[in-house]
Structures are given as C-alpha cells and as structure tokens.
Amino acid sequence: MDKQELAAFLRSRRERITPAEVGLPAGPRRRTPGLRREEAAQLAFISAEYYTRLEQARGPRPSREVLAGLARALRLSDVERDHLHHLAGAPPGPPPGPSREVRQSILDLLRRLPQAAAFVTSATYEVIAWNDLAAALMEDFSALSRRDRNLVRRVFLGPHPHGRRLYGVAGDDTFARTAAKDLRATAARYPDDPEVAGLVSELLAGSEEFTRLWESHDVSTQRTLRKTFQHPLVGPVTVNCDALDITDLDQRVVIYTATPGSPSEEALRLLSVIGTQRMDVTG
Template identity: 80%
Template sequence: MDRKELAAFLRSRRERITPADVGLPAGPRRRIPGLRREEAAQLAFISTEYYTRLEQARAPRPSHEVLAGLARALRLSDAERDHLHHLAGAPPAPAPGPSREVRQSILDLLRRLPQAAAIVTSAAVEVIAWNDLAAALMEDFSAVPRRDRNLVRRAFLGPDPGGRRLFGVSDLDEFRRGSARRLRAVAARYPADPEVAELVRELREGSPAFARLWESHDVAAAPVMTKTFQHPLVGPVTVNCDVLDLADRDQQVVIYTAVPGSPSEQALRLLSVIGTQRMDVPT
C-alpha cells in the first residue's frame, strides 16, 4: 500500500468533483474546490474520520468494499478505479466474464466506415456489433439468435452443417486453429464465467476437430491478413483484415477492406447498395 500516493490521488479526485455533480447544494460559504471530506465520506458510506486519515496517509489498508465505495463516490473511470486498487495494495479482481458492452465511440466508428465491413467481437469471439456492410457481406446478425453469433461455434458446429459454414470464408481451417487458441487463452482469463465454460464443453463434445486443437494447449494465434468470402450474390470478395484491440474491454474491431479499384471493391460497393436483401430467391 502506497499511503502517500493514495492520499494524493484521493484528494485530487475529490477536488475535481463539484457538489452539483453529485446532487449536493454548493452553499454560500464553500471555500475549497470540489467536495468536502465529509461529503466524500458520506457518498462512500464510510466515516469522515476514516476518510480523513486516508487523505492524511495514516489509515490502514482499505477493504475492497471501501474501495468500491470510494470509486463510486469519486466517479472514477475504469482506469482510475484500477489505479486506486493498486495504490491500496489490493489489485482489482478480474472481470467475471467477457464484456459484451461496446463503447458508443466504437459504434459510431462502425457507422462511419461505409466502404468497409466492420464487426466487433468479444473475447469469446462473439459478434457483438457490426455495420450494415458487414451484415451484407457476412450475415444479418440481427436476424439470428445470439448463440449463432459466436464465430467459434459457427466454425466448428454450424448452424448450417453441409452449407456454406461461416459465411463461405476461404480460410476456415486457419480460422478454426486461431479461434481455438484464442478461446483457450480466454478460458484462462475468465475461469469463473459459465458461458465460456459451457462453450468450451459444447465444442469439445460436439467437434472432434476442436477437441484435437484444444488438447494441443496452443494459445498464440497468427494474424490473418486476407480472406475471401464466397458471396451468393456478388461472387468472391477478397478483403484485407485489420484487427484493432480494445484492451480495456477485451474486445476486437475487425475491419474488412478491399484493394482500391479491384473487383472486390466493386463487389463491396454493390453490397452496400443491395444490403441484406436476397435477390437469389423468388419473391
């Protein structure tokens, strides 16, 4: 526990919050910036004496419950909350499972890529956000159950055995190897998450190919630079794959772009007009 740094950090966070931020009246005699110590203590549900000792670097190590109260009272960001725990000598507990909440700025980014297909995947390789072109190129994810949006499950178990499996991608075997390795690392990061455990159990029991890959204990996945989608309407679409890691959410943004001037770029432009409508079946 770094008492001096913890004290300075608490004081700096308290002084940046105005009474109005937390629904308190400012009052006519307020002479200090931010909240008073007694106000911060009240919001954190701890005694003013104990909070004062924390800011004076004289208090014993706070419990996880106290740290949670301080983070809530001082409106700490995720990074600030982790920093608070480390200063207190009590590293934050790992997240119980992969986050499925996508930042609004990332959702806005997907919409601003009209000539690129883009998806966001969770740590467990579930598609949790996508733009219109990704829906046209791969599948309208809004029209399928959530369990069928998991790309590892799709790669090994269907849901369309004998069909075009995983959107007709050219690198299915490579994707299977990489996703199995990624899922093994995810299972180690989230050992208490029931969905991850159930996904691994289902894959091991339902797919001999996955079971063999799982038993290899490999965890490093090679990046995929290009792939080709065999689209039923526009034919083969070869795209470059760029992956952006969102470390704070343990998510990835996967962006598919075609070489400028190529037939695949023309196919993507056509798909951006067609959208998810089916033109290969009678109406």
C-alpha cells in the first residue's frame, strides 16, 4: 500500500467534483475546491474520520468494500478504479458489474449524428445514452426508469402496446434470440453482479420463451443488418443497423440509418422535426 500516493490521488479526485454533480448545495462559505472530506465520506458510506486519515496517509489498508464505495463516491472511471486498487495494495479483480459510464466522446458522437438514430446499450441491453432521433423513432427514454429502458426485459416481459413487442420491429424474434444469447455471455462475465443475476431470474420466472432460449446454452449471435419499425405517426421506417462495440467498457453503440433518397429517409427527417411529441393524442 502506497499511503502517500493514495492520499494524493483521493484528494485530487475529491477536489475535481463539484457539489452540484452529486446533488449537494454549494453554499456561500465553501472554501474547499470540489467536495469536502465529510461529503466524500458520506457518499462512500464510511466515517469522516476514517476518510480523513486516508487523505492524511495515516489510515490502514482499506477493504475492497471501502474501495468500491470510494470509487463510486468519487465517480472514478474504470481505469481510475483500477489505479485506486493498486495504490491500496489490493489489485483489482474483474469489474463488479457492467459499466454504465458512457465516455464523453461517445456522447459527442451521438449528438453529431442528427440524421441517424443512435444509442448506447450496456452489456445487459440497458439503453444508457441516446440522441433525439433515437428517442423519436423508438421511445422517449428520458421519461423511463432504468428498469424500463432495458430492451431485453422489454422484448420478453413487455409492455407490448398494441400487441407490438419492440416498437413494432419486424423480426423481433431474431432480436429476442440474440439478446438471450448475449445475456448468457454477460452473466458469465459478471458472475457476482446482483443486477445481472436479478435480471436473469426475472426473465426465467416471467417468460417461457426466454427460459427455452436460456436452456439452449447458445452464446453465438447473428446480428440483423436491416430492421423495419412500425412507427405510429410516420408508418414503416426501414433502417440499416450497425453496431459498434466499445470493448473496454463492454458497451455497444447502435446506429440506425435509412437508405438515401428512400421513403424511410424522409420519415426520419419528419421524426427529427416531430421529436417525441404525441401528435396522435387529442385534447
């Protein structure tokens, strides 16, 4: 354990976080850049005295549970989390669960694709970032809870408005098979993550189709390169589907584009204007 380097690293990470980022008031008398020590300790669920001793290079070696709390409280990236573990003399093990932190360059990419519907999914098929056109084509994800933004839960357990399983996508059975296979591989990569285990248990309990696919033990997948959405406002929209893997974060960027000059391209242009407003609702 390198107490001096650990102390300096914790201090530098704490000072870069603004109170507003973690939902705390700045207050008129705040002299400390970033968070106060007691605030960081509270967010990490440890005592302020213990955290202070760590920053003063006087504390004992923190446990893995404490390190996990510090990484969460200080909003460390995966690389920073690993560095924290090495400084504490506890080399990191496998990631505790699928990452939900989307790199800023990926968020910028989504915004720079105004003519494409693009979004990012975690290893469990949770939609964790999206652009405006993706929300207009599929659903206003900002209005949903984390639970309801999970596409594998959506396809197997619903809701299925108007009898459509997944935004009216033709070939949703193919997506269901692919998702089940992907989730089995994800469960193997994160065997100790309670969210992954809980999702699998919920799907096994609620869907005979998922249970059948799960028990096949298949992990190979075949991606669909074209999809047709049955949109309630603009009708059918056929798109090319490209998926880009972000290997270090175990995430995927999905990009839907229409063939230039096609009716679907015109439909996407119209959706970019309409946005997520419900023009089919009167009154």
